[in-house]
Amino acid sequence: MSENVMTNPAEIVLAEGFSGVSQDWSADKQAFQVPWGKAMMWIFLLSDTFIFSVFLTSYMTVRMSTTVPWPNPSEVFALTIFGNHIPLILIAIMTFILISSSGTMAMAVHFGYRKDRRTTALLMLATALFGASFVGMQAFEWTKLIVEEGVRPWGNPMGAAQFGSCFFMITGFHGLHVSIGVIYLSTVAFKVYRGDFDKTGSYAAVEIAGLYWHFVDLVWVFIFALFYLW
Numbered sequence: 060m061s062e063n064v065m066t067n068p069a070e071i072v073l074a075e076g077f078s079g080v081s082q083d084w085s086a087d088k089q090a091f092q093v094p095w096g097k098a099m100m101w102i103f104l105l106s107d108t109f110i111f112s113v114f115l116t117s118y119m120t121v122r123m124s125t126t127v128p129w130p131n132p133s134e135v136f137a138l139t140i141f142g143n144h145i146p147l148i149l150i151a152i153m154t155f156i157l158i159s160s161s162g163t164m165a166m167a168v169h170f171g172y173r174k175d176r177r178t179t180a181l182l183m184l185a186t187a188l189f190g191a192s193f194v195g196m197q198a199f200e201w202t203k204l205i206v207e208e209g210v211r212p213w214g215n216p217m218g219a220a221q222f223g224s225c226f227f228m229i230t231g232f233h234g235l236h237v238s239i240g241v242i243y244l245s246t247v248a249f250k251v252y253r254g255d256f257d258k259t260g261s262y263a264a265v266e267i268a269g270l271y272w273h274f275v276d277l278v279w280v281f282i283f284a285l286f287y288l289w
Contacts, residue, residue, distance in 0.1 A: 100267045104274045107236075111278050114232065115285055118225045122289075130218040132287050135208070136200070150287050153196050154279065160189035161276045164244075164269050171265035176251055179265060183248035186272060190241040197234050201227070226286070233282060236275050244268055 122129055133146035140148065167182035204210040204226075208217065215222045247268045256262050 094261075094263045094267075096263060096267050097270070100270050104270065107274070111232075111281070114229050115281060118229060118285065121221045121225060122219075125219045125221055127219040130215065130222050132289070135204070135217060136287060147287060149196060149200060150283065153193055153200075154283050156189050156193050156196075157276045157279050160186045160193075161273055163189065164272045168266050168269040171251070171262035174257070174262065176254060176257070179262070180248045180252035183244050183251065183265070183268070187241045187244040187248065190237050190244070190272075194234055194237055194241065197230065197237075201230075229282060229286060233275070233278060236278070240272055240275055243271065 136150055137144055137146040138148050139145075163182050163186045167179050167186065170178040170182065209215075210217070210223045210226070212224045212227050214220050247264050250256065251262070251265065256264060
């Protein structure tokens with residue numbers, strides 16, 4: 060029988076200077092094994108959380124402090140379909156698309172654990188397609204507000220001038236994240252289908268992409284609740 064040899068911490072002698080710091084860091088890495096890509100993604104998402112929190116907090120502050128009436132989102136973001144004036148219909152569809160994309164991304168991660176290359180790649184491409192559809196609808200929404208409603212970052216004919224700057228800043232920053240996510244997921248899906256991760260035996264890249272995409276979807280839920288429903 061093999062014996063487990065335990066090392067007495069008192070017997071561990073680290074070198075002085077930079078070499079000692081390097082050895083100590085390496086020991087911590089062995090005790091707390093987390094892929095570097097995953098750890099860096101968590102750090103990035105944490106910093107991004109602070110940025111979106113500042114944006115949404117600033118939006119709430121501006122809206123509550125302005126003396127000019129704030130435009131009614133139900134009217135601003137309404138569409139006329141077959142003669143019927145339907146409020147927030149486009150936003151509801153966009154939200155449904157992103158929620159659906161979270162489901163396909165979760166399934167992609169599941170099949171990635173099972174090392175099913177084809178299914179994982181297809182589900183990731185479906186998620187990217189959902190994201191591209193969302194960005195396309197957002198472009199239509201921006202065009203309608205700019206061309207038909209006359210909303211600008213520095214002015215707004217429907218009420219408070221700050222509405223335009225808040226809207227374009229918050230939704231534009233989130234749309235940028237979705238666009239980057241579409242490119243990111245498409246790239247990883249291509250590498251999965253090509254079998255690049257079979258060489259390492261790890262599909263951690265799929266899980267990391269899933270973390271990013273779920274974060275983007277969660278941020279939209281807060282934007283939807285605060286900007287469109289409030």
